[in-house]
Amino acid sequence: MENKRTNYAKGIFYILLFFAAAFSLAALRLTYSFSMPLAIALMLSFVFYPFVKKLTAFHIPWSIGIVIVVILAAAIFFIIGNLLVASCRTVLNAYPKYEARFTSLYTMIASALHLPFDENSSLIVNLWNSLGVRSFIQDFAFAASNYMLSSLKVILVISLLIIFFLIEIRGMKDKLRTAFPQERTNRKIMFIITKTIAEVTRYISIKFLISFLTGMCVFLLTLAVGLDFAVIWGFLAFILNFIPNFGSIVSWAVTTGFAVLQFYPSAAKIIYIAAAILAVNFILGNIIEPRWAGADLGISPFIILVSLSLWGWLWGFIGMILSVPMIVVIKILCENIGMLNPLAALLGNKRAYKNRKMRTFFKK
Numbered sequence: 001m002e003n004k005r006t007n008y009a010k011g012i013f014y015i016l017l018f019f020a021a022a023f024s025l026a027a028l029r030l031t032y033s034f035s036m037p038l039a040i041a042l043m044l045s046f047v048f049y050p051f052v053k054k055l056t057a058f059h060i061p062w063s064i065g066i067v068i069v070v071i072l073a074a075a076i077f078f079i080i081g082n083l084l085v086a087s088c089r090t091v092l093n094a095y096p097k098y099e100a101r102f103t104s105l106y107t108m109i110a111s112a113l114h115l116p117f118d119e120n121s122s123l124i125v126n127l128w129n130s131l132g133v134r135s136f137i138q139d140f141a142f143a144a145s146n147y148m149l150s151s152l153k154v155i156l157v158i159s160l161l162i163i164f165f166l167i168e169i170r171g172m173k174d175k176l177r178t179a180f181p182q183e184r185t186n187r188k189i190m191f192i193i194t195k196t197i198a199e200v201t202r203y204i205s206i207k208f209l210i211s212f213l214t215g216m217c218v219f220l221l222t223l224a225v226g227l228d229f230a231v232i233w234g235f236l237a238f239i240l241n242f243i244p245n246f247g248s249i250v251s252w253a254v255t256t257g258f259a260v261l262q263f264y265p266s267a268a269k270i271i272y273i274a275a276a277i278l279a280v281n282f283i284l285g286n287i288i289e290p291r292w293a294g295a296d297l298g299i300s301p302f303i304i305l306v307s308l309s310l311w312g313w314l315w316g317f318i319g320m321i322l323s324v325p326m327i328v329v330i331k332i333l334c335e336n337i338g339m340l341n342p343l344a345a346l347l348g349n350k351r352a353y354k355n356r357k358m359r360t361f362f363k364k
Contacts, residue, residue: 055068207242212238222234222273228258307323
């Protein structure tokens with residue numbers, strides 16, 4: 001009779017958990033403008049925390065260490081932004097060089113789709129008249145200006161959240177002791193927080209380094225072969241490498257496509273760029289990254305794809321970048337809450353499940 005009651009209790013718990021998860025996802029979707037900057041700030045705080053902690057070893061006060069780390073991060077962001085702006089100006093200046101190629105491409109598309117084309121007019125005029133580019137450009141310019149203003153506000157909010165969260169985290173132990181006087185509960189919560197910070201920091205740090213190396217290699221390879229806008233292709237490889245599985249494929253496809261546009265009909269350089277970038281992504285992503293990371297995160301590849309789709313739907317491109325750290329946090333919580341252990345097993349891969357069984361066996 002007691003076993004039946006336990007089973008009913010578990011069933012009710014999982015049903016309530018399902019509705020709570022659905023409600024949470026709906027809340028995250030509706031509160032996008034608040035929840036996304038908060039999530040970014042927390043993830044970046046996890047990354048900055050070890051650096052601030054190391055600065056205290058040099059007798060630098062905690063608050064000053066936070067300011068130093070945030071200023072350094074802002075300086076890196078500013079330098080990258082200036083490089084991108086300069087590259088975009090180069091693209092605009094180089095447009096006349098590619099207009100003939102774009103025109104021939106548009107001529108082929110226009111003849112295939114029976115679109116109007118005036119040979120005596122430029123490509124811009126043809127697009128302006130036939131495809132409704134005017135309204136698109138006006139809408140895009142308006143959206144871009146609003147996006148720039150909102151981005152500055154979001155960056156300011158994220159910076160403030162990081163600073164205050166790093167200030168708060170130093171006294172977290174004392175607050176937890178006050179909130180949870182029981183030693184066992186307190187230790188478990190501290191273990192979850194410590195493990196979450198360690199795993200997320202480890203993942204983001206290694207992913208950042210691998211993405212940076214990927215971007216540098218793509219930049220040097222495209223620069224060596226004479227592909228225009230090498231900085232843009234390197235930055236694109238760096239950013240998209242944060243998106244699991246698909247990011248590097250998209251980066252490779254876009255860069256190779258531009259190589260076709262620039263070098264066609266010469267095939268040697270196109271093949272070189274396609275093969276070289278493919279080799280860089282394979283070596284760094286499938287050989288070096290797993291060795292640096294040691295044991296993997298223990299998450300099923302299928303779950304990573306589901307998480308990628310889910311967080312992409314919730315928060316767009318930023319959600320896709322945050323998808324793996326978020327699923328890592330969820331898995332750690334499930335591993336340390338008894339009723340959620342089955343979910344942790346479902347989220348994990350086969351190797352993680354075997355390792356968990358071995359640890360349980362040795363504990364016995």
